Amino acid sequence: MKIFDMKQQKSSRIRWIAVAIGSSCLISSCASKSPNQNKNQASTPFIFRSLDLKQRRPDGSRDWELTSPEARYNTAARTVRAKIPKGILYFEDKPSFMISAEHATVLNDGELVVLEGTVRLKRLGVEPLLIRGDRLIWRPGLSTMVINQRPSALNKNSKIISSSLIFQQESGQLLFNGPTKLSRWEKNYSSTLDPQIVITAGNGRWNLNSGIIAAVGPVIANQTNGRQLTAASIRGNTTKNFIDLKAPVQFQLEEEDAVVDAGDTRWNFERNQLLSKAPVSASLPKGDIRGIGFIINLPKNTLTISNSCHIEQPDKNLRAKSCSWNWSSDLLTAAGNxxxxxxxxxxxxxxxxxxxxxxxxxxxRFLPSEDRVKTQIKFESGDMTRSKQRSPSQVKF
Structure with missing residues (x-):
């Protein structure tokens, strides 16, 4: 979005001044002044009861609008100070965002706009989004907005806060300067209820058009039930409800002694599952579980290893095609060879x-199974002579 196209810059500034002087004349009746009075008035701001500014793009489509019930215009400084400003940003000649604040300062006839006090930038449409802060610096010529005081972005079930935020209007990109914190609720955002998931990371970006979100690490995700997850970085899509965790990934269960280490992992928020095709290992108090590919079903408290499951303990080891462990009930199931x-x-x-x-x-301890199980026992060499007299081969059941 561009307020003043270089070809239209001169005429736009004239329109600014004409609006300001014309509005102030309605109040002062434009009485004739002496030369000294005119000189003093040059630095005196014009006060007008209403402000209605509109800007169009070079092709004639609407760019933005800004209104205020009261404003002051200083012709020498080319500055407008407005109270309770409200505006609309357009994209392809359609309303895209509504913007409001307590105060606005427009510098150099629109080259720079500063909004202060309860700044709200609300996206319109089927997927509403609210960007908030206490101070917004808008450079229309660069199509950028910077919120450097208490910035946050909220949608239906998430909230992101950071040290500062940059909104690139043309691309729909939000840039977060870390540390960045993403809070997520299972249902809808609530200012009175704690989120179920809180993810902290470094610098991040979120494209409002595509839903692509990414952040550098270290990434730490905490859940209200005591689980913790760490990763090197994240990349995902908010419209598709997933985040990809980049290796190394570690998942801490409720029990402090149970830790899952994995490679690249996808966190599917809709299913509430962690999925991966990479090698995985789980450290237990007495032993380890490892394999290739896994699914962690968070609501059911289960870790399922898809292939090459291997369980090792000091007195035994088990191999199977797949295995599943419920860390809540402490039950273990192995299947396939x-x-x-x-x-x-x-x-x-x-x-x-x-x-x-x-x-x-x-x-x-392994429980009796209804399926047929074959048991093979190998005797020590000292007992082999006696055993051979009783049986020509190994004992099989």
């Missing part, structure tokens, strides 16, 4: 499915 080997006895159990549970000390 399950192979359980006990280190002390050398006993090996095989089956298509096995279920287990965690003991209070962190060890795993």
């Amino acid at each position: 399950v192979n359980l080997k006990k280190s002390n006895s050398g006993q090996v159990q095989r089956g298509e499915r096995m279920e287990g549970a965690f003991n209070p000390d962190g060890s795993i």
